[in-house]
Amino acid sequence: MFVGNSLVDMYAKCGSIEDALRVFNRMSTRNVVVWSAIILGHVKCGQGHKALELSSQMQQEGVEPNPVTFVGIVNACASIKALKEGKDVHEQIIESGWESNVSVGSSLVGMYAKCGSIDEAWRVFNSMPKCDVVAWNAMILGYAKRGQGQKALQLSCQMQYEGVHPVPVTFVGMLNACASVAALEEGRHVRGAIIQSGYESDVFVGSSLIDMYAKCGSVEDAWRVFNRMPRCNMVAWTAMLGAYALHGHANEALAHFKRMCEQGVEIDDITFLSLLSACRHAGLVDEGLCYFQFMDSLCLCG
Incomplete structure (x- = not known):
């Protein structure tokens, strides 16, 4: 069983979900570890519907989800914007006593935000005993995408005040927030923080900088950022x-x-x-x- 679990996990993490499923289907005994690996693997490969089918099958076979499984199921709901199913999973998480788990809570915040239920995301976020950078990022990006840029920027300041350091995804959210309210000066301050943090060469941060400058009316600054990027992908172009x-x-x-x-x-x-x-x-x-x-x-x- 341990060898089978490791094989399924390896194939899933390498993106070969068909091989992972073949090994999984041959296993005579399947514990929560291998179920979690196959569910997360399908989510990673963009097969959210299949991941939810597998989670139902797992529970029909009497295997109880653990925090890792719940993270996979919640992420599956987020990937296909299945809000109703996400709420059902949330109820199950509460019943199982895993709502206070940081990883599970962060996944719930991200799921609600991606499904457009920002108020529900905020309720979960506020109820968490401790928020990691994943939860902060989900809230910042969620508010930015809903056009509530000032709220997103306030959260980014609060996050840093509480000692949580921004990562590239955080900066993408902050730049999206600046772009949504055409806050050019705030965007320039964010760029200064990006340079200090050493993330200016990150292609997604660079692309967000270009987009922010463009939406704030400074196409010249957008061009300068584009020209300085060490490598540009399709998003930047x-x-x-x-x-x-x-x-x-x-x-x-x-x-x-x-x-x-x-x-x-x-x-x-x-x-x-x-x-x-x-x-x-x-x-x-x-x-x-x-x-x-x-x-x-x-x-x-x-």
């Missing part, structure tokens, strides 16, 4: 394209897209949305139609 489109710099946007293609950067529907927006602002109907046909050829529309 698309963020810069979106900055040009937002401010009506159509020629720069089209040139930027051309460079993306030349450098082999992956293109998605968000990239084309920004590109078509740039064409619309500049009245470039023919160019917009050409890009739309190109998008259609890549099966990114319809």
Whole structure:
């Protein structure tokens, strides 16, 4: 059983969920450890519905969830925005006595925030005896995504006052909060904190900086951040394209897209949305139609 558990865990963590499931299905005895591994593995691979099916099967077979299992089940609900199922799991967690567990509580905060139930997320957050950086991040990102940037920024200050140090995800949430309320000066202060923390080279933090500067009206600062990034992924390239489109710099946007293609950067529907927006602002109907046909050829529309 211990060898089987380790095999399932290894395959799941390496992203080979089919191999994990094959080993799992062959095991004659399955304890809560292996059930937790297979549930978390499906969540990691973006198969939230399957993870919930497995959690039901586990309990039908008489295996009681532990905190790790509950984290996996709650994360599965979050990944598919299954609020009703998440509330049911929350009730089960309360009955099991695991609500005060930091990891379980943080997962619940994240699930409610991702499902758009920010008030419920706040209630769980406030009831936790101790909040880790995961819970703080979930609340900051949750408020930022709901357009409550000032509340998110207040929480980030409170977090640091209580001695919890920001990580890259925290800074992404803080920058999103600044962008949501066009708080340029606060955004510049956040960038200073990012530099001091040594996270300026993080590609997701850099992409969020570009987006924040663009939404706060400073496309020049967005360009400077983009140029200083040691490596840029699709998110960073698309963020810069979106900055040009937002401010009506159509020629720069089209040139930027051309460079993306030349450098082999992956293109998605968000990239084309920004590109078509740039064409619309500049009245470039023919160019917009050409890009739309190109998008259609890549099966990114319809």
